[in-house]
Amino acid sequence: MPDTGKAFGPGDDRNQEVPAKGGFGGSGPRPNRYLTATSTMPPKPLVTTLAAVALAATLYAGLRPIGPLPPLGGLLDPVNGVWANAGTSVPAASVVTNIPGLEGPVDVRYDARGVPHIFATSEEDVYRALGYVVARDRLFQLEIQTRAATGRLTELVGGQALGADEAPRALGMPRAAEQKFAALNPRGVSRRIMDAYADGINAYIDNLKPKDYPIEYKLLNTRPERWRSINSLHLLNQMGLTLAAGGPDHELLRAAALVGDSAAESVFPVHTPIQEPIQPVPGWTGPHDQFKQIAAPGAPDTAAARVASLFKRFEGDDPGAETHRSYASNNWAVAPARTKNGYALLAGDPHLQLTLPSIWYEVHLVVPGKLDVYGVTIPGSPGVVIGFNRDVSWTFTNTGADVMDFYRETVDDTLNPERYLVDGEWRKIVTRVEQYRDRSGAVIHTDTMRYTHRGPMTHDHGEWVSMRWTVLDPSNEIRAFYDASHARDVNEFETATARSFWAPAQNMLAADRTGSIAIRSTGHFPIRPHGETGQFIFDGSSSANDWTGYWPVDKYPQSVNPAQGFLASANQEPETPESQFGYLGGDADYEVWRALRINQLLRKSTNVTVDSMIRWQTDPSSVRADIFVPYFLSAARNEDSLGRHVADLDSAATLLGQWDRKYTRDNTRAVLFETAMQQLSDFTWDELQRDGKRVATPSTAVLAELMSQPASSWWDDRRTKGVVEGRDDILAKSLVAALHIVQKERGAPDSGGWRWDRVRFANIYHLLQIPAFSELGIPVQGGVGTLAPSSGSGIFGPSWRMVVEMGPEIRAWGTLPGGQSGNPFSPRYADHLRFWESGTLQPLKFPRTAAELPASETSATLELDPRSR
Amino acid sequence: MVALACAAGTAWLGWVGVPCVGFVYGMLEWRMAARGTAASVGAVIAWAGLLGSELARGADVRVVATQIGAVMQVPGALLVVVTLVFGALLAGTAAVLGAGIRGAFARSP
Numbered sequence: 001m002p003d004t005g006k007a008f009g010p011g012d013d014r015n016q017e018v019p020a021k022g023g024f025g026g027s028g029p030r031p032n033r034y035l036t037a038t039s040t041m042p043p044k045p046l047v048t049t050l051a052a053v054a055l056a057a058t059l060y061a062g063l064r065p066i067g068p069l070p071p072l073g074g075l076l077d078p079v080n081g082v083w084a085n086a087g088t089s090v091p092a093a094s095v096v097t098n099i100p101g102l103e104g105p106v107d108v109r110y111d112a113r114g115v116p117h118i119f120a121t122s123e124e125d126v127y128r129a130l131g132y133v134v135a136r137d138r139l140f141q142l143e144i145q146t147r148a149a150t151g152r153l154t155e156l157v158g159g160q161a162l163g164a165d166e167a168p169r170a171l172g173m174p175r176a177a178e179q180k181f182a183a184l185n186p187r188g189v190s191r192r193i194m195d196a197y198a199d200g201i202n203a204y205i206d207n208l209k210p211k212d213y214p215i216e217y218k219l220l221n222t223r224p225e226r227w228r229s230i231n232s233l234h235l236l237n238q239m240g241l242t243l244a245a246g247g248p249d250h251e252l253l254r255a256a257a258l259v260g261d262s263a264a265e266s267v268f269p270v271h272t273p274i275q276e277p278i279q280p281v282p283g284w285t286g287p288h289d290q291f292k293q294i295a296a297p298g299a300p301d302t303a304a305a306r307v308a309s310l311f312k313r314f315e316g317d318d319p320g321a322e323t324h325r326s327y328a329s330n331n332w333a334v335a336p337a338r339t340k341n342g343y344a345l346l347a348g349d350p351h352l353q354l355t356l357p358s359i360w361y362e363v364h365l366v367v368p369g370k371l372d373v374y375g376v377t378i379p380g381s382p383g384v385v386i387g388f389n390r391d392v393s394w395t396f397t398n399t400g401a402d403v404m405d406f407y408r409e410t411v412d413d414t415l416n417p418e419r420y421l422v423d424g425e426w427r428k429i430v431t432r433v434e435q436y437r438d439r440s441g442a443v444i445h446t447d448t449m450r451y452t453h454r455g456p457m458t459h460d461h462g463e464w465v466s467m468r469w470t471v472l473d474p475s476n477e478i479r480a481f482y483d484a485s486h487a488r489d490v491n492e493f494e495t496a497t498a499r500s501f502w503a504p505a506q507n508m509l510a511a512d513r514t515g516s517i518a519i520r521s522t523g524h525f526p527i528r529p530h531g532e533t534g535q536f537i538f539d540g541s542s543s544a545n546d547w548t549g550y551w552p553v554d555k556y557p558q559s560v561n562p563a564q565g566f567l568a569s570a571n572q573e574p575e576t577p578e579s580q581f582g583y584l585g586g587d588a589d590y591e592v593w594r595a596l597r598i599n600q601l602l603r604k605s606t607n608v609t610v611d612s613m614i615r616w617q618t619d620p621s622s623v624r625a626d627i628f629v630p631y632f633l634s635a636a637r638n639e640d641s642l643g644r645h646v647a648d649l650d651s652a653a654t655l656l657g658q659w660d661r662k663y664t665r666d667n668t669r670a671v672l673f674e675t676a677m678q679q680l681s682d683f684t685w686d687e688l689q690r691d692g693k694r695v696a697t698p699s700t701a702v703l704a705e706l707m708s709q710p711a712s713s714w715w716d717d718r719r720t721k722g723v724v725e726g727r728d729d730i731l732a733k734s735l736v737a738a739l740h741i742v743q744k745e746r747g748a749p750d751s752g753g754w755r756w757d758r759v760r761f762a763n764i765y766h767l768l769q770i771p772a773f774s775e776l777g778i779p780v781q782g783g784v785g786t787l788a789p790s791s792g793s794g795i796f797g798p799s800w801r802m803v804v805e806m807g808p809e810i811r812a813w814g815t816l817p818g819g820q821s822g823n824p825f826s827p828r829y830a831d832h833l834r835f836w837e838s839g840t841l842q843p844l845k846f847p848r849t850a851a852e853l854p855a856s857e858t859s860a861t862l863e864l865d866p867r868s869r
Numbered sequence: 870m871v872a873l874a875c876a877a878g879t880a881w882l883g884w885v886g887v888p889c890v891g892f893v894y895g896m897l898e899w900r901m902a903a904r905g906t907a908a909s910v911g912a913v914i915a916w917a918g919l920l921g922s923e924l925a926r927g928a929d930v931r932v933v934a935t936q937i938g939a940v941m942q943v944p945g946a947l948l949v950v951v952t953l954v955f956g957a958l959l960a961g962t963a964a965v966l967g968a969g970i971r972g973a974f975a976r977s978p
Binding site for chain 2: 043044045047048049051052054055058059061062069072073074076077078079080081082083084085086087090210215219770771772773824825
């Protein structure tokens with residue numbers, strides 16, 4: 001045996017050692033090939049066991065989520081995981097592929113802004129291609145928005161989303177979409193383009209490899225779901241929920257529960273006390289105050305209190321704030337006689353929740369001889385919503401109509417009703433079982449929804465209440481957008497939309513190349529019985545309380561080519577009270593300040609240019625400040641004149657008086673005013689508090705109305721015993737309180753902390769609220785009531801800005817607060833944001849043919865070829 | 870060779886290819902010293918190479934590292950390290966396990 005100093009032989013599992021003498025070149029035996037200088041025995045059982053445990057643990061981390069983290073394996077895989085998304089951040093410069101069902105070749109050219117210009121030979125093909133490109137850029141957005149609209153988020157993220165999922169189902173939205181879908185003619189235009197759109201989306205999904213899934217799917221450890229045509233209707237219902245849910249009913253009832261009906265109706269009036277209606281009024285050269293005596297707070301109405309509790313689901317997180325009127329928009333059009341170039345001009349900026357990716361997706365659709373339309377689409381819905389073709393441009397603002405009513409139902413069994421009473425006869429309640437599933441598909445919750453002929457029922461505080469809502473009615477908004485895109489003048493546009501567009505009601509402004517401008521508040525406006533306003537709960541046991549029909553179209557608020565030469569809507573009341581056909585809505589859903597400002601600008605401008613239209617969209621002036629600042633200053637002077645010299649009041653008034661009333665980024669006084677306005681609301685509306693929290697806030701227009709009544713008992717702050725305040729007392733108190741607050745939070749007035757760009761920001765969150773994928777803290781020009789409003793959390797704002805010149809050749813400019821791509825790693829994810837932030841609009845390319853978009857301006861191409869596999 | 874096999878395994882089977890390669894490697898080189906380390910190093914080289922090839926193709930791996938790192942509340946560079954360590958663990962432990970099982974069969978009468 002080699003003298004190794006150790007014994008070895010079969011079964012000996014100690015490490016083998018090399019020969020002690022001679023080595024390999026020496027005189028010892030030739031070494032076994034397994035007994036080389038580097039060979040050892042296999043690992044000991046303990047080591048093997050530890051390795052097995054370690055491997056099992058690593059595999060577990062790779063396959064199963066741990067806490068909030070998705071399985072690490074799929075996430076960190078360098079080929080298929082998140083790293084692969086680095087490679088898909090910029091789509092290939094040139095792609096050729098096919099969509100099943102394609103009738104002919106489709107040429108898609110992406111311009112320098114990432115906007116796809118789709119040139120097809122048939123309209124169905126253009127919508128197929130639209131579906132494909134939207135899926136390519138916004139796949140996750142398509143899915144999550146659909147799930148939100150149908151109440152299926154729990155299938156993606158688990159039980160934590162149950163509350164969010166219950167809301168649309170309780171409102172009957174998924175059922176209504178199913179009914180609308182079933183009512184569509186399968187060979188009709190709407191179904192065909194919805195189906196074509198779905199084909200395009202699914203063609204993209206079907207060819208997607210796991211490594212190419214959008215990052216959100218990898219983080220959520222899931223995969224894309226195939227698209228169904230009906231999803232487009234779900235998304236439009238969601239828009240209805242965003243813009244046409246609620247109404248003044250619940251605020252009025254909550255107020256009545258505290259101060260009585262008379263006072264509540266005074267501070268939540270049907271008509272706005274400052275009138276600057278959308279429809280021009282002959283002879284009016286400015287706004288008109290229609291102030292009425294505001295009834296003093298009275299005894300609580302206990303009946304209203306009980307009914308108000310039934311509207312708990314419509315209580316926002318901050319019902320006490322002005323900001324709940326955030327879903328707002330602007331549009332205005334100027335006739336040729338008032339423009340410098342002699343062409344009609346149109347501007348529009350819808351204000352919605354700001355998200356990344358944007359709620360809108362820009363696109364240009366061309367089918368020679370049939371269709372040539374540019375604008376923004378809602379990802380998931382085929383058709384341009386806001387935009388222009390070769391003859392007409394259009395844009396919308398929300399009407400804010402009250403299109404939701406409630407009925408207290410008499411049922412046969414309070415706990416499990418099966419019938420409800422109408423006109424002395426029992427009718428059967430329709431039931432629908434709603435199942436909520438988790439990620440694995442297991443049912444985690446079940447609800448039984450009940451429906452009367454009016455709509456879905458809810459059960460609160462022992463009462464069964466049903467809801468009638470125009471969003472749930474059979475309608476065909478997709479047809480409306482399709483027809484609008486083919487309109488050749490404003491008349492055809494307004495006719496097309498009135499025919500099929502029911503909800504959410506929009507003030508639809510249009511301008512055409514002949515120089516015509518027109519606006520119509522379009523949507524189905526219910527006719528309530530007996531001239532009722534719909535602000536209260538109806539007795540459901542009588543069919544006499546049901547809606548008797550809808551306004552005839554010729555009674556909709558509308559105007560064509562007004563003598564004043566311009567039209568503007570900014571969510572103000574559409575018509576004067578005297579002009580309205582019936583009850584349209586309440587002051588609580590209107591806002592007057594932006595309308596006042598844009599009308600101010602338009603009235604004094606007779607040589608309007610594109611530049612001025614663009615500049616006005618971010619105009620920093622505020623009529624609200626113009627009205628309220630003098631009141632604050634006057635109150636301070638009054639205190640002085642009464643010998644009640646308060647040093648802090650003098651300081652605050654001096655500082656406020658230095659402000660030019662513009663919400664520019666570098667101004668250092670708007671913060672004092674805004675804080676004073678918040679204090680003013682708190683002190684004035686103290687009667688509308690319950691448990692220390694304000695439950696309803698009248699509009700600032702009503703507050704302005706109250707300003708004209710300095711001795712109103714509303715001014716008295718009931719919390720100050722033995723003191724009865726008047727208007728100026730409260731104004732002075734608010735201003736001093738504001739000074740103290742701002743100094744405490746932000747330091748001395750000119751220390752830099754008061755700058756508006758350190759106070760007011762836009763916050764644009766990713767759809768999953770992931771901060772790393774969001775753009776937060778963007779300083780903005782504008783504040784409450786300015787044309788580019790910003791308030792509260794900063795998550796609402798202009799979601800698209802557009803200006804169009806209707807000359808012989810259409811010229812247009814636009815921008816989004818984001819980009820075309822939904823991929824957070826893409827350079828196109830937020831590349832337009834800097835333009836939006838600065839109030840700049842980019843020229844929009846509008847080529848008639850693909851050849852008109854030169855290669856130098858084409859960033860990528862996509863060929864959809866039916867022969868390609 | 871281990872690195873190439875790990876890279877190919879990842880491309881073919883995804884991340885689960887790495888422990889498969891590691892296990893097979895351990896079975897083949899069951900008497901080799903530091904087989905686990907060799908497999909781990911091979912996996913690190915493979916995955917680093919795959920990430921590097923993405924970078925070479927113009928993909929902005931750094932952006933992904935920074936943003937996903939922010940999502941997971943770790944520095945972007947640490948995310949890269951975690952990725953490579955994950956691959957190393959998969960390969961190394963599988964290799965040792967493979968060698969141990971192979972060795973157990975070899976020891977059996």
